Amino acid sequence: MSKIIYHLVYTIGLLLLLPLSVFAKKISYNRNGFLYKLVLYVAGIPYLVFISHKYPIYGILGIIIHIIGRRLCVPAITGGIGAGKSTLGKYLSENGFYVIDSDSIGRQFLVSGTPGYRNLVKNFGECILAPDGEIDKAVLREIVYSDPSKRKLLNRCLHKYIISKIVWDVVKYRILSWKNLIVIEVPLLYETHLSWVCGPIIVCSASEETRLRRCQTRNAHIPKNTYRNIMKCGNRKRVHYRRVPQERRETDEGVPAVKATTWSL
Incomplete structure (x- = not known):
């Protein structure tokens, strides 16, 4: 049961990467875009590293979702x-x-x-x-x-x-x-x-x-x-x-x- 919960939490986290990646790309055009992007990456990269260490497939999926999100902006x-x-x-x-x-x-x-x-x-x-x-x-x-x-x-x-x-x-x-x-x-x-x-x-x-x-x-x-x-x-x-x-x-x-x-x- 605990494994199912872990996988559910990781999946939700990966799905949240999509709008975050779109937003990170969008704010990069703002005057303070670099600062906002830095905050988002500080929050997102450790999460990817953590789940990649435990489940490498989630890390790969996270990178793919991040790239797709940036291209949707x-x-x-x-x-x-x-x-x-x-x-x-x-x-x-x-x-x-x-x-x-x-x-x-x-x-x-x-x-x-x-x-x-x-x-x-x-x-x-x-x-x-x-x-x-x-x-x-x-x-x-x-x-x-x-x-x-x-x-x-x-x-x-x-x-x-x-x-x-x-x-x-x-x-x-x-x-x-x-x-x-x-x-x-x-x-x-x-x-x-x-x-x-x-x-x-x-x-x-x-x-x-x-x-x-x-x-x-x-x-x-x-x-x-x-x-x-x-x-x-x-x-x-x-x-x-x-x-x-x-x-x-x-x-x-x-x-x-x-x-x-x-x-x-």
């Missing part, structure tokens, strides 16, 4: 609508990165027959459906950005599916394929709590006027007030970040600045 791009996330994501994609676009994933779950589609129709009703049976994005957009409670409902309907797909893509690319160049592009990084497993985090920033102009250029049929409502509902978390300047009308100056800043991270 990946860079992320975030920022409000029109801030330049897509431009930066496109640039990284052109330079060999696999970009996981949460907006693109979200659109996949709006298609008829998907779990996200069924969840939305169940909670919002058939008033959001177009004549062809698909979700009318314009109607849904108007509903969620005119009522904060509806926006939260939308997030509850879709976020679990989007997060699951993002996590699976990270595991598939970083662990199963063992490739390194990957980045997540996600506007609601903090609302989805993906910030806990991402690092470094690049926040794209631009003035409201610039963002409005970009949005209008991209989708001129959508009223300015709709975009203003979207911006008001955006992420208001205060974070330490390196500003990524972008200005579409100054392509010769703005985009090189983005490239230089990104590669210096």
Whole structure:
């Protein structure tokens, strides 16, 4: 019986190494990251040495879990609508990165027959459906950005599916394929709590006027007030970040600045 308890305790300890390894990798990008990592390693390494001495297989598994945990922490791009996330994501994609676009994933779950589609129709009703049976994005957009409670409902309907797909893509690319160049592009990084497993985090920033102009250029049929409502509902978390300047009308100056800043991270 005592052996079973020992093995159970060792197994729980090994499983705890996974989130600790993710966290250690994430905080390594913080200003005081070295100090935090030191504390984690002082706690984790003696434990690995102890169980390795008693059961070598646990020590080997611990090292494997530690490596996997570090690889599950990946860079992320975030920022409000029109801030330049897509431009930066496109640039990284052109330079060999696999970009996981949460907006693109979200659109996949709006298609008829998907779990996200069924969840939305169940909670919002058939008033959001177009004549062809698909979700009318314009109607849904108007509903969620005119009522904060509806926006939260939308997030509850879709976020679990989007997060699951993002996590699976990270595991598939970083662990199963063992490739390194990957980045997540996600506007609601903090609302989805993906910030806990991402690092470094690049926040794209631009003035409201610039963002409005970009949005209008991209989708001129959508009223300015709709975009203003979207911006008001955006992420208001205060974070330490390196500003990524972008200005579409100054392509010769703005985009090189983005490239230089990104590669210096």
